[in-house]
Amino acid sequence: MKPTMQQIAEAAGVSRGTVDRALHHRGRIAPEVEARIFSIAKELGYSSEKLKKGNHVPSAGRRQIRIGVITYLCNAGFMQEINRGIRQAQEELRDWNVEILLRESDSIDEKKQLEDLDELIEAGIDGLAVMPIDSGAVRQRLYDIETSSALPLVMFNSDLPGVPRLSYVGMDNTRSGRTAAGLMNMLTGGRGKILIITGSFSNQLNSARVDGFTKEVKESFPGLSIAAVQSSFDSSKEVRRIVESAMLGISGINGIYVVSSGQTGIRDAFRTLGLERRPHVIIYDQTPRNEQLLKEDVVDFLIDQSGFEQGYRPLIILSNAINGSAVSAASHEYTEISIKTKYNL
Numbered sequence: 247m248k249p250t251m252q253q254i255a256e257a258a259g260v261s262r263g264t265v266d267r268a269l270h271h272r273g274r275i276a277p278e279v280e281a282r283i284f285s286i287a288k289e290l291g292y293s294s295e296k297l298k299k300g301n302h303v304p305s306a307g308r309r310q311i312r313i314g315v316i317t318y319l320c321n322a323g324f325m326q327e328i329n330r331g332i333r334q335a336q337e338e339l340r341d342w343n344v345e346i347l348l349r350e351s352d353s354i355d356e357k358k359q360l361e362d363l364d365e366l367i368e369a370g371i372d373g374l375a376v377m378p379i380d381s382g383a384v385r386q387r388l389y390d391i392e393t394s395s396a397l398p399l400v401m402f403n404s405d406l407p408g409v410p411r412l413s414y415v416g417m418d419n420t421r422s423g424r425t426a427a428g429l430m431n432m433l434t435g436g437r438g439k440i441l442i443i444t445g446s447f448s449n450q451l452n453s454a455r456v457d458g459f460t461k462e463v464k465e466s467f468p469g470l471s472i473a474a475v476q477s478s479f480d481s482s483k484e485v486r487r488i489v490e491s492a493m494l495g496i497s498g499i500n501g502i503y504v505v506s507s508g509q510t511g512i513r514d515a516f517r518t519l520g521l522e523r524r525p526h527v528i529i530y531d532q533t534p535r536n537e538q539l540l541k542e543d544v545v546d547f548l549i550d551q552s553g554f555e556q557g558y559r560p561l562i563i564l565s566n567a568i569n570g571s572a573v574s575a576a577s578h579e580y581t582e583i584s585i586k587t588k589y590n591l
Contacts, residue, residue: 249290257286311344313564314366316359316376317403320350322480322507323533324553328377328403331557344565347371354446356381363387373398373564378406380450385409398567400560400575403551404451412567413575415559417551419451422583423458423505426528429547429585430459430501431467433526438500439473441492441525445480445506455505455530473499478508485511486518493519502527510535513544532586540588552581 251269255262260279268283269292315332319325336346347369349362359379364387366374374391378384378401385406391397392410399411404419430440442459444452456475463470473496478484485508493499493515502512502525509529516524527545529536531553539545563575 249287249292254283254287254290254292257290258283309343311342311373311565311568312369312371313339313344313346313373313375313561313568314369314371315346315348315561316350316362316366316374316378317348318351318354318359318377318379319480319507321352323509323535324507324531324551326533327531327553328557331554331559332561333557334554335558335561339561339565342565342569344561346561354379354449356383359384360387363391367391367397371397372568373400375400375402375560375564377401377403378409378450380404380406380448380453398564400563402556402560404449406450413560413563413577413579415563415579416451416556416581417583418578418580419454420458422530422549422551423455423460424462425458425583425585426455426503426547426549427459427462427467427470429528430503430526431463431470433528433546434470434501436467437469439471439496439498440501440503441473441489441496441499442475443478443485443488443502443504443506443508444475445478445508447477449506452505459503459505470501478504478506478511480507482508482511482514484508486514487511489515490518493521493525500525504529506530509539509545513539513542516544532584532591537591540586540591543588546587548586550582550584550586552584555579555581 251262251265255265265283268280269287332348347366349366351358356379360383374397378388388406388409392399400413400415401411402415404416405414442456444456446452460472463472474492476488478488489502489512512527528547529545530549530551532548532550536548540548559579567575
């Protein structure tokens with residue numbers, strides 16, 4: 247009979263969780279403990295593909311691996327969980343001689359992202375995780391990198407279809423837009439005008455959410471119409487201005503769909519307008535500020551995109567791919583479309 251992880255743990259004098267991390271290369275284990283677990287697992291006849299292939303190499307004997315990571319809007323609320331995932335993966339991979347080279351930008355800056363790409367390639371990275379800006383220059387640079395060097399590449403949060411890559415980790419943003427349309431239909435009873443606020447029209451992620459929403463409204467909910475689609479540049483002040491202007495200038499708005507940051511501007515606008523009855527509101531990302539908006543009944547639904555996984559999984563995928571110690575990565579690892587209300591936070 248095949249021994250269990252619990253039996254291996256008892257024989258090694260460690261917890262079952264430690265055995266699981268060792269046998270699946272998840273780090274946070276001293277090299278000598280890791281080696282002892284593998285030795286006991288083999289002695290007991292534990293049948294794992296990793297054991298059969300002899301992929302275990304003590305941490306001290308592994309070559310140094312460098313993985314580059316590029317993000318933007320690093321100070322935005324939705325980045326809190328993504329950054330937490332990056333830090334967690336960085337800590338776990340440290341014992342596996344994996345160094346994370348992080349390059350951040352506080353804005354959507356094409357020039358900065360191109361410079362970061364060139365700097366990381368020059369540094370001799372073994373793999374690249376990037377939150378790509380959807381621009382012709384960035385597309386071309388990533389395409390050139392992949393076709394010339396076949397560097398393992400994982401995109402996260404947003405994808406660039408047509409650019410060769412190992413995997414994409416993030417929400418299916420078009421489907422999340424359709425999900426939001428279904429929710430808005432329920433909230434409004436299928437009638438009314440919807441104001442859509444995006445961050446930037448050049449942001450592929452934002453555009454996919456807007457496209458999914460508008461297509462679902464057109465195909466399924468004839469009683470709803472789109473009052474306007476406006477860009478806030480992820481600014482709460484601009485969100486406030488857009489809401490105030492639209493509510494005063496367009497009659498019949500009973501729904502607001504915000505696909506980007508700056509959501510606190512909605513509360514400020516409602517306070518200024520002094521509405522007897524506010525429009526129904528759907529926003530994204532479970533951050534402390536957005537949770538408060540739910541609790542205060544400023545918004546009805548919050549759609550979360552599992553930011554921690556978006557920061558964590560790309561680095562694990564790349565580490566495994568570079569080490570040759572994992573099954574081939576899926577071309578898409580879609581994170582959950584999680585719907586939050588004030589009742590299930």
